[in-house]
Amino acid sequence: MNLGDLLPLAWSNLRRMRGRVVLTALGVLIGTASLIILISLGAGLERLSTDFTSGSPLTEIHLHPHTRYRIVEGAELAGMTSDVPPTRCGSILDNMPVVDAPMRDRFAALPGVSWVAVYESLLGTSEVMVGKLRGFTAAHGIEPDLFAQLGLEIASGTSEMHPGEVVIGAGFSAALYDPAERARGIQTDSGVAAPDLLGEMLTLQLTTVAADGTLIQKSFRFRVIGVLAPKGWMYDEALYMPERDVIELNSWMHGRRAGQRRDPARQGYSGVVLKVGDLADVVAVEEGLRELGFPVYTERQQLEEWSSFFTALQIFLGGMGTISLLVAAFGISNTMGMAVHERTQEIGLMKALGAPNRAVVTIFLAESAGIGLVGGLGGVASGLGVVLLLNLRGSTSIAGLPAASAVVPIWLPLFAFVFAGLVGVLSGTYPARRAASLVPIVALKYE
Numbered sequence: 001m002n003l004g005d006l007l008p009l010a011w012s013n014l015r016r017m018r019g020r021v022v023l024t025a026l027g028v029l030i031g032t033a034s035l036i037i038l039i040s041l042g043a044g045l046e047r048l049s050t051d052f053t054s055g056s057p058l059t060e061i062h063l064h065p066h067t068r069y070r071i072v073e074g075a076e077l078a079g080m081t082s083d084v085p086p087t088r089c090g091s092i093l094d095n096m097p098v099v100d101a102p103m104r105d106r107f108a109a110l111p112g113v114s115w116v117a118v119y120e121s122l123l124g125t126s127e128v129m130v131g132k133l134r135g136f137t138a139a140h141g142i143e144p145d146l147f148a149q150l151g152l153e154i155a156s157g158t159s160e161m162h163p164g165e166v167v168i169g170a171g172f173s174a175a176l177y178d179p180a181e182r183a184r185g186i187q188t189d190s191g192v193a194a195p196d197l198l199g200e201m202l203t204l205q206l207t208t209v210a211a212d213g214t215l216i217q218k219s220f221r222f223r224v225i226g227v228l229a230p231k232g233w234m235y236d237e238a239l240y241m242p243e244r245d246v247i248e249l250n251s252w253m254h255g256r257r258a259g260q261r262r263d264p265a266r267q268g269y270s271g272v273v274l275k276v277g278d279l280a281d282v283v284a285v286e287e288g289l290r291e292l293g294f295p296v297y298t299e300r301q302q303l304e305e306w307s308s309f310f311t312a313l314q315i316f317l318g319g320m321g322t323i324s325l326l327v328a329a330f331g332i333s334n335t336m337g338m339a340v341h342e343r344t345q346e347i348g349l350m351k352a353l354g355a356p357n358r359a360v361v362t363i364f365l366a367e368s369a370g371i372g373l374v375g376g377l378g379g380v381a382s383g384l385g386v387v388l389l390l391n392l393r394g395s396t397s398i399a400g401l402p403a404a405s406a407v408v409p410i411w412l413p414l415f416a417f418v419f420a421g422l423v424g425v426l427s428g429t430y431p432a433r434r435a436a437s438l439v440p441i442v443a444l445k446y447e
Contacts, residue, residue, distance in 0.1 A: 372424020
């Protein structure tokens with residue numbers, strides 16, 4: 001029996017029992033659509049996870065090591081007088097070496113390291129005030145040439161900072177809020193355009209502790225001269241100023257009780273960036289840093305962990321979709337079994353006229369495959385339609401985070417369609433073999 005004879009015959013037989021065929025194909029449709037939707041949601045969640053990376057290349061390693069002056073849970077670490085037991089400060093920071101000038105040279109000597117950049121971060125929490133808006137930010141003191149090294153681009157203004165001038169990240173202004181509106185339960189960042197702060201004056205209000213334990217506050221004013229292009233969460237809500245200004249602020253907050261001005265080259269830099277020349281050398285550099293006493297957790301490690309997790313998640317979700325499709329296989333098997341029962345005399349006549357067992361098996365397999373393919377085609381269309389609807393409505397948003405679009409892998413629709421057809425063929429195998437095993441004389445006498 002050639003293909004030209006087989007297809008019209010199978011189609012004719014399916015039309016004869018179209019009621020059961022439609023219901024059976026509907027089960028395949030639901031299973032196929034579930035497979036596509038669940039795997040697409042898993043892929044969408046994986047893409048969402050990568051959107052929350054800091055924006056740094058995988059060949060950059062960022063360290064925030066221990067310094068002589070750092071506030072942790074209100075307690076000052078080494079070099080400062082404090083009534084708080086050292087155990088509250090945490091053993092990780094206590095045991096971490098400081099990154100002074102000699103340690104910086106040891107970093108640069110690690111095999112695979114292209115360059116090492118150090119910078120001074122504001123060692124404490126600073127409140128930002130711009131008019132009636134308030135916010136909290138991380139402030140970093142860097143030299144202008146470090147912007148280019150870190151791949152930070154200026155969207156507006158300039159990065160040539162002088163004392164009293166700052167550059168802000170792309171999301172800095174959007175993170176500010178109006179305390180009066182927040183007290184009334186109004187989310188000022190919801191659907192409201194972020195203010196343009198270029199050229200505006202902002203105030204940093206810092207707090208320190210006097211020798212008698214009282215709190216002292218002081219305000220420092222800066223002019224915004226530049227706004228960075230979006231880069232990643234680590235950069236977008238931060239504030240950048242000349243390193244000299246940050247050293248002065250840190251000296252006011254933490255050096256006054258020790259009676260000295262902060263010296264990062266001796267007391268330790270609070271921020272370090274190592275650039276690795278080749279991605280293949282990153283693991284070796286990480287190990288070298290650990291041998292020097294620095295706990296390292298890089299974006300490469302983070303992405304590897306996320307990748308493993310989301311691969312397992314997609315396998316789990318795909319398994320759930322596959323189970324739905326396999327349940328539909330019982331429906332196909334039942335439908336074809338009923339077809340064998342109803343067409344027993346017809347099968348006996350075919351075999352009496354000389355049709356071989358292979359031809360009978362082929363006919364029934366073609367019919368069961370047809371049910372699987374029709375249901376699979378409908379399932380692919382339905383699954384893609386649901387994914388499109390989810391993306392348009394943002395229905396996959398989680399706990400207020402940005403909506404995670406469902407992502408359909410390019411191989412998924414074809415795989416789901418072929419898999420549905422394969423399920424149909426396998427489901428029809430037993431009924432087809434049962435039909436081929438009928439004895440012609442017995443089949444012709446069947447009523």
